[in-house]
Amino acid sequence: MNWMTKLLRCIKCKGDLVLMERRKLKCVKCGKIYPIREDIPIIMPEKDVEELENVKVFNELVDRYDSWFVSEKGSILFKNEVRALQIALKGIKLGQSMEIGVGTGMFAKELGIGYGLDPAWQPLLLAKKRGIKVVQGIAEEMPFKNEIFDTEFLIVTICFLENPIKALKEAYRTLRNGGYLIIGFVDKESPWGQFYLEKKRKGHPFYRVAKFYSILDINRMLKRTGFSIRKMVSALLQKPTAKPVTEEPVSGLVREAGFKIVIAQKSVV
Numbered sequence: 001m002n003w004m005t006k007l008l009r010c011i012k013c014k015g016d017l018v019l020m021e022r023r024k025l026k027c028v029k030c031g032k033i034y035p036i037r038e039d040i041p042i043i044m045p046e047k048d049v050e051e052l053e054n055v056k057v058f059n060e061l062v063d064r065y066d067s068w069f070v071s072e073k074g075s076i077l078f079k080n081e082v083r084a085l086q087i088a089l090k091g092i093k094l095g096q097s098m099e100i101g102v103g104t105g106m107f108a109k110e111l112g113i114g115y116g117l118d119p120a121w122q123p124l125l126l127a128k129k130r131g132i133k134v135v136q137g138i139a140e141e142m143p144f145k146n147e148i149f150d151t152e153f154l155i156v157t158i159c160f161l162e163n164p165i166k167a168l169k170e171a172y173r174t175l176r177n178g179g180y181l182i183i184g185f186v187d188k189e190s191p192w193g194q195f196y197l198e199k200k201r202k203g204h205p206f207y208r209v210a211k212f213y214s215i216l217d218i219n220r221m222l223k224r225t226g227f228s229i230r231k232m233v234s235a236l237l238q239k240p241t242a243k244p245v246t247e248e249p250v251s252g253l254v255r256e257a258g259f260k261i262v263i264a265q266k267s268v269v
């Protein structure tokens with residue numbers, strides 16, 4: 001069975017989808033049509049999302065965003081973040097995995113994540129080239145069926161969501177019982193958080209639209225949506241203004257760490 005019909009459902013009526021002559025998906029219940037372009041199912045019509053600030057910027061500046069990962073400074077920070085995520089994932093089976101806000105797929109590729117969701121079309125094309133099976137849609141209204149993923153990721157994405165609580169509820173719904181949600185984010189109260197807040201104030205194209213959170217905010221939102229917090233890993237203890245260096249992440253919570261990872265579990269007793 002095609003992965004699209006196996007994993008996706010209608011966002012309007014929750015009905016199953018069937019494949020029509022390979023170019024579109026159709027809801028068996030309400031008849032809604034979802035086009036497929038470049039092997040990517042389109043869940044939200046472009047006109048509905050392309051004008052949203054947090055979608056527009058990633059479509060327009062996709063090359064600038066993607067080139068950060070290979071830049072002199074960015075590549076070192078990226079490696080530190082990936083290393084921290086790998087350490088956080090120790091002992092956790094990835095299974096069927098999905099990254100919410102997959103962007104250009106850099107993290108997903110490094111971590112071996114199978115599926116990705118993002119509203120911005122241009123980044124999705126790159127993620128697809130990197131071998132990720134991607135879906136165009138939003139985190140707050142996921143087109144996925146209930147309880148199909150073993151692990152879900154939100155990596156430097158929660159700050160760009162319109163409604164993080166709604167997105168976390170959707171993550172909870174689509175995770176299997178016992179499944180994990182891995183959140184990696186820049187802590188608002190760390191020196192790195194302050195550094196990015198300053199960029200936001202100055203109108204930086206990406207951070208202008210970002211809403212940053214503290215570890216307390218994240219943990220509160222996770223608990224509110226039913227998750228149990230299992231583990232934390234801290235990285236980027238170096239100063240944001242210094243020349244980036246490779247550093248070893250620390251298990252547990254270090255207040256001043258710029259990049260923090262929280263592993264939360266859906267555990268229904």
Ligand SMILES: [Zn+2]
Pocket residue numbers: 010011012013014015027028029030031032
């Ligand atoms: Zn439907």
